[in-house]
Amino acid sequence: MRFNFDLYDSDIVQTRSVTPKDEVQWVPLHNHPVFTSTVAHASIASFPGNLVAWDGASRLYFWDSHKNCLHRISIRLGEPEPTSVLAASPSKVLQADMELNFVVHKISINRNGSALLLAGSERLYIMYLYGHNSSEENTIICRTVTVGPQTYSDGSNAIRMLQVSWHPYSDTHLGILSSDSVFRIFDLSSDLVLPEQEYYLQPVEPGRSRSATSICPVDFSFGGDHLWDRFSVFVLYTDGTIYILCPVVPFGSFYKWESILEIHTDAHTFGLQSANSTAVSNSNVAISWLEATFPEFADSELEGGDLSMLRAHPYALFDASLSLQGPLRKVGHGGDEDSAVRGAECEGCAVSFLYNIVSKDSILVTAWSGGQLQIDALADEIQPVWSVGSPPRLRVDSNDHILGVAMICESFKGKLPVVKLDQPLDHTVWLGHPPPLLRLALVDLALPRETDSGSLIMLFVDPLMPERLFCLHDGGIDSIVLHFLPFTCQSTGKDETMRTPSVHPVLSTCQGETSMQYPLCGFVSLSDSFGYSWIVGVTLSQECVVLEMKTWNLLLPIHIDIEKKSISSDEQKERDIPDIISKELLIGPKAILLPQASPNLRSVAADSIEGRQTLHQYFKLFHENYVEYAHKVHFEIKHHGPQLKRIIDDQHRRLVEAQQKLQKVADKHSRLEERIDRAIQLQNFLEQRLQGLRNLPGAHKRPLSRAERQFKSELGHYTGVELDALHTSIDALAARLRRYTQSPKDNISNRPRQISAKKDFGHDTHISQLKSSLEKLSLVNSENTQKAKLVEAALKNRESRRF
16 A cells, blocks of 8 residues: 655645645646746757756656756656656746856755755755745745855856765765865855865876876765775776775764674774784774764763764864875786776776665776776775875864864875785785776767767666666667676675676667757656656656666576576475376366277167177276276375365465454554644644744844844953953053052152153153043943943843743
8 A cells, every 4th residue: 555645745834735735636747747848949969967856755856947947846656557657737846045047957956855956067056945935826935055155156266066966974965076176075054165074186196197188087976885985985087097085974974883883893803803014003093083983983882882873073183184095906907007908998088987886796887988888896895095194184163173174185106016806815905005996897888979079978876776777878868787796696605607787778869870859958767665667857858758667587697597506495395296186187088989889789689798798898998997087086186185285274374464464554554544644733733833923022023133143242252351351451540540649749849859840741741641541441431331231231122022
């Protein structure tokens, strides 16, 4: 049974839905009015972006570049048919509360579905998806902010954003790779202007000079849920080389306690217990960094606490920066492998990169402008590597808490060793060497060559089937299924030969040698909990294409091996069980071929010798066929009686279990309906309370502005510190003045008469200056006292109105 909550499509701050429930119509997604409306002629230029996003549940987002707005479409997967996709009409229109005067190339939504990024080549905006209603119907005004305006902006600044992506373990952190070879992480919850972390990438290949274009970054990807891959960032350069930054952890991100324990145990087992001193030193630094970044983990181990999630605290080594690990080499190749080797395999330059974790394998896919896909797997685990002697630059607050960190990341300056698969662990693990690559396949998509710059390729992972990749290019969409995963097959005990990936064209936008007028500008892969999968493509003319993708039997081999090495006892019993009734018995007794009788047989008496002989012959034939058949039937039924009883008992048992499960489902269904009713009642009650609070006096009072808050803090500081200092100065000056004015006259008369008139004049001048200073200080003191009283009175009035 499926439950759908799309009818409750109102925002959390809205009092009621703009569109009544009876006006919502569910239509096929490809026939939705957003995609069937007529738009202006679109440019056929290459469009390296994706304007479609999915929150993983029931909402699809599409950026309308013609109207400069965001469409939020509620969808139903698998209703009414298991293979159909329905969309609610009309859809919600999300407008930014500020003018967006740039071309959006990519949209992406964070994990909890609260914010969506709008990225261009030189600007980045974040739209918060929960806003307030507009005067227009079905329109919501959403708060929109810009990220890094001082770093990324059009005009005189030439820094371009090459790739933007949300961090997989945080809802407020995003990573940006820019054309100045700097990787930055911004925390939207703390600072939108200054980055939280900055990594200045300096890839230097030992012993070889390289051109400026060959060391330009192209793309990056965060790691997946596997050991140190969680803290890794993979950076792709134009010449196809891949580098790794590890560890990179956003401040305040959350990780599973089991994941940190797995990393900690791995470092202890293969690092501290190693016979190599370098491995012991590197693992010791990594363990200290891990315990300092996650202090609750060390405390839980000492106290025996049970924590499910751990929060990353700001931390950085004060005498070391991260090392840029790479370039990653293939297994068995040393420093001699260069672009000449890769140039013979791939054409053009690298344009995009994808990291994918499939069970035990970390898959790296590099797309080239010539239409080739280079698929590799990490042949070893990633370990963190620091460069000692290159301290980072820290940005701290008044309490010495780390707010930001910046560091220069350089690659290994020595000669990288040749890594082979048959080497022992002491020669490869925790020695500071980048992990090698194991080449799985090289796929040629055979794309049409139309431009000199090559094809623009984007890579996506199927959320339902991680072995399948989708490739979006100028010619359409292709599906690549990986059949051989080396470490996954090894861990499961399968002895499979290496099979090449299967490539299937899913959608083609080419007609012969020429492409269609409207290439794809958006792509997303949908899936539900019942194992159904779809892909959605949108063209520049806002035409939507929805295709169902088959997931079953894609990974099965072509041949079936009937000779199994080991068969369980249950499978053997199932194979030994014969049929309930054999096919021969079901066909019936065999047909009897009667002997040739004489023509006068009817005139022969039964008690005669000839009649008895004929009857005996017929009885013998009937006995050999029908009686023996009856005996066989009796034996079969008698022999299979216990087996039939066991089968019937098993069917009854399974029937009882199915009935119990159905009863549990029915009970849960009723409880779920009750919970939904209570949630709706609670929501109505909260809306009523919110409306009542809005009607209270003082609820619509405008809060203090930034200048007013700053002036208030200055007054508080002035009252607490500087006013006391002024009082002290005034008291000291008054005491000095009294000493001068109230001195005895006899002391003046007894003074020598030789004091010149010049000294008497200076004495009088000094006294007048002191008097004027005292008067000024008194005036300043009185003014400050009046201002402090006014501020205190205003604050008391505000507090009294609030309560």
